[in-house]
Amino acid sequence: MDNVTDLDGKLLIAMPGMGDPRFEKAVILMCAHSDEGAMGLIVNKPTTDLSFASLLEQLSIPRAPAGRDIRVHFGGPVERGRGFVLHSADYEGGPATMQIAGRFGMTATLDILEALAQGGGPSQALLALGYAGWGPGQLESEIRANGWLVGDAPESLVFSRDDAGKWAGALKGLGIDPLTLSASAGRA
Numbered sequence: 001m002d003n004v005t006d007l008d009g010k011l012l013i014a015m016p017g018m019g020d021p022r023f024e025k026a027v028i029l030m031c032a033h034s035d036e037g038a039m040g041l042i043v044n045k046p047t048t049d050l051s052f053a054s055l056l057e058q059l060s061i062p063r064a065p066a067g068r069d070i071r072v073h074f075g076g077p078v079e080r081g082r083g084f085v086l087h088s089a090d091y092e093g094g095p096a097t098m099q100i101a102g103r104f105g106m107t108a109t110l111d112i113l114e115a116l117a118q119g120g121g122p123s124q125a126l127l128a129l130g131y132a133g134w135g136p137g138q139l140e141s142e143i144r145a146n147g148w149l150v151g152d153a154p155e156s157l158v159f160s161r162d163d164a165g166k167w168a169g170a171l172k173g174l175g176i177d178p179l180t181l182s183a184s185a186g187r188a
Helices: 052-058 110-117 138-144 163-173
Strands: 011-014 027-034 037-042 072-074 078-088 097-100 104-107 125-134 148-151
Touching (some): 011 163, 027 097, 027 104, 027 163, 037 138, 078 110, 110 125, 125 138, 148 163
Parallel strands (some): 072 125
Antiparallel strands (some): 011 148, 037 125, 078 104, 097 104
């Protein structure tokens, strides 16, 4: 994979000056990374036009009084009409659940939405509409061009309700002060 290690379960942290506004200050949990390409979910860009309750209503999924209310995020620009529940590893949805580095799961079936609507399901979850995807070698090139930093993905950051603070928090996890990052290279 061209000197870039396996990124499953890692965070991609957008560098300033990314160039693509969809990824400005994005924090992406990498779900799959191989020679065939890569796929991840943006975990710090909540949607403003769709709540979990209204999504359940659109899908005709009844919600119990004890039903959960998880946050809905813009997961990325690919297949924006498709939903993915990123969750803690304590939920097993059978073959429909993709295990991510033994610490996270991703399930894209109605079963998990129904479980959450009834108050069950995983202990931690967020719903992402769409995903971020890269073709073979594309992500590795973007990392080499300093478009992304790679860091560990603590559950406390991924599932934090402080979406606005996740980018700075991910950088601080690497020992980087966000104020010291520049969008352009300097000259001495």
